[in-house]
Amino acid sequence: MRAAHVTQYGDPDEALEIVSVDPPEPGPGEVRVDVEAVALNHLDVFARKGHPGDEGDFPKRSGCDIAGVVGAVGTQVDEERIGDEVVVYPGVSCGDCEFCEIGEQTMCAEYEIIGENRPGGLADSVTVPAETLEPKPEPLDFVTAAAVPVTFTTAWRMIVGAGELRPAETALILGASGGVGNAALQIAERLGATIYATTSSERKADLLEQWADEIIDYTDTPHDKAVLDLTDGRGVDLVAEHVGEETWQKSINSLAMGGRMVVCGATSGADPDIDIRSIYQHHRQIRGAPMGNRTQFRDVLSLVASGELTPQIDRVLPLSDIAEGHRAIENREVVGKVVLKP
Ligand SMILES: NC(=O)c1ccc[n+]([C@@H]2O[C@H](COP(=O)([O-])OP(=O)(O)OC[C@H]3O[C@@H](n4cnc5c(N)ncnc54)[C@H](OP(=O)(O)O)[C@@H]3O)[C@@H](O)[C@H]2O)c1
Ligand SMILES: [Zn+2]
Secondary structure, eight states: OEEEEEOSSSOHHHHEEEEEOOOOOOOTTEEEEEEEEEEOOHHHHHHHHOOTTOOOOSSBOOOOEEEEEEEEEOTTSOGGGTTOEEEEOOEEOOSSSHHHHTTOGGGSTTOEEBTTTBOOSSBSEEEEEGGGEEEOOTTSOHHHHHTSHHHHHHHHIIIIISSOOOTTSEEEESSTTSHHHHHHHHHHHHHTOEEEEEESOHHHHHHHTTTOSEEEETTTSOHHHHHHHHTTTOOEEEEEEOSOTTTHHHHHHTEEEEEEEEEOOOTTOSOOOOOTHHHHTTTOEEEEOOSOOHHHHHHHHHHHHTTSSOOOEEEEEEGGGHHHHHHHHHTTOOSSEEEEEO
């Protein structure tokens, strides 16, 4: 089968390679998913460029967002599952620790991400534990289904779970054109909150207008100044932050008294230079929000299936054009998701 491997750190053309490898055999409790669509995330860019804590053992294969058809099953898995159309929850956990017991897979000490700690779906086939499979909702095509797991599940935790955003509140969504950002924007809009969204170009701003009350082009005005101007100096109740050190202080400054900043990522770097007084003197809180749990995944999948949330598919490419997908994400050209079809 064909697979897209990262063979070294570097630019897409030098670091990514389409290789021919033996199809994987599902082990006990596993299935082989024949991949119909796999979405890229910023995580795929980190896999190629290096990430703090990254082992750097090559080749590696990313691809966390997988939709496809069960092609084979290992022992302990019912053969009737062959042919099932599925979407994969990207988290794997032990299943019986105190956190797994309460359904918080991402808190498990053994938590792993398919496509980060295990070989991912950028291939014709991938093996995954059978318990990660969720039936693909009938109304969704494979491309749309693949655009849901990482970004929408994370955004749901940010806005609804850890963020606890309420309809009468105000929220600032950073990078609202990106995968997580656009999902967060749609979820906050659906809740009925008043939303300010940042982006970096007029083209992207035009597309985001359908969900946001106000768009902030931070290349014109720093986002804290814009938020304070738009809210008569009050600030917002919630900031959804994933950009990191470039934006943290401004995001904190954008919070109202007692406001919450939810954090799921650090695209620009994880070492912000901040004044901690800007947190405690204003009763502000910073809350961690990594990918959502299995229940949250089911919730977003259901809302996408019913048309309440709509993943934005920026482009669909063959696996062989993976380098183009990486470049588009890295150059911040994308609104929503790049999806590859092996
Ligand atoms: N912990 C978790 O489980 C988890 C899950 C999902 C994502 N994440 C993290 O969340 C972050 C976003 O992921 P994503 O897949 O949504 O990324 P993405 O699709 O590439 O979107 C990132 C967006 O951020 C904006 N941005 C602002 N400053 C940026 C900068 N200095 N560099 C790059 N982009 C910048 C860009 O929009 P503008 O140019 O319009 O501002 C871009 O569209 C990543 O760090 C990712 O690792 C973590
Ligand atoms: Zn566990």
